[in-house]
Amino acid sequence: MSLRTVHVLRYVVPLREGGSLPALVEADDGFKYVLKFRGAGHGVKMLISELLGGLIASRLRLQLPELVFAYLDSDFGKSEGDEEIQDLLRASEGLNLGMHFLSGALPYEPAIKTDPLLASKIVWFDAFTTNVDRTVKNPNLLWWHKELWIIDNGDSFYFHHSWKDFEKQALNPFPYIKDHILLPQATMLDEADALAHEMISDDFLGEIVRMIPDDWLHWNGSSESPDEIRDMYFAFLKTRFAHSSNFVNVAKNAR
Incomplete structure (x- = not known):
């Protein structure tokens, strides 16, 4: 098994309904992802929960958006005006985790x-x-294409x-x-x-x-x-x- 690695190009919008302040981003493969940041809340342990949980869900043949390793370089987000978001991006340089965005779900x-x-x-x-x-x-x-999809396993393995x-x-x-x-x-x-x-x-x-x-x-x-x-x-x-x-x-x- 393996996960693809993408580089994040653009911060689109924060998804403030999540306690860890995930965001919708665009990557260098042309797709949009819901990005979970290593600099948020529970940090890398949340990313580990998402990774392990997602791989187990896939093994059980449950519907789950594709997971990718998502890389943020050191210059990303410097133009962001929101100080809270800028601090989050600065603390999240390096390897993060993204989940393919299910448009219209x-x-x-x-x-x-x-x-x-x-x-x-x-x-x-x-x-x-x-x-x-x-x-x-x-x-x-989420309900997408008449199927039930699992998202957000970050509160697993507490x-x-x-x-x-x-x-x-x-x-x-x-x-x-x-x-x-x-x-x-x-x-x-x-x-x-x-x-x-x-x-x-x-x-x-x-x-x-x-x-x-x-x-x-x-x-x-x-x-x-x-x-x-x-x-x-x-x-x-x-x-x-x-x-x-x-x-x-x-x-x-x-x-």
């Missing part, structure tokens, strides 16, 4: 009936990645913000799943779990962890090397996957 509404297996796969995916942000208040789902007791966190049954917008329609969670175990393997999990750029793995206050941090992510994912019944049963009971 509509927000998902709970009244839209979803295929039970698809709903179950998305619920399984969010419970596995510990994503706390796919709720009625903030669905992070264990890495404290970076301790990862073994305990890997076994977390994830009670927050009770607030998932698709849970009422997720009537095939056992089937979704079985499919996930056909599609995902330890080799796959190791491969996606190795795709995290070194540039995102030098953390303030951390003495671990990039490879040691990757090993921690892999151990978390491997353990959580092996014990998926923990969060599947909680989701079934919450229904």
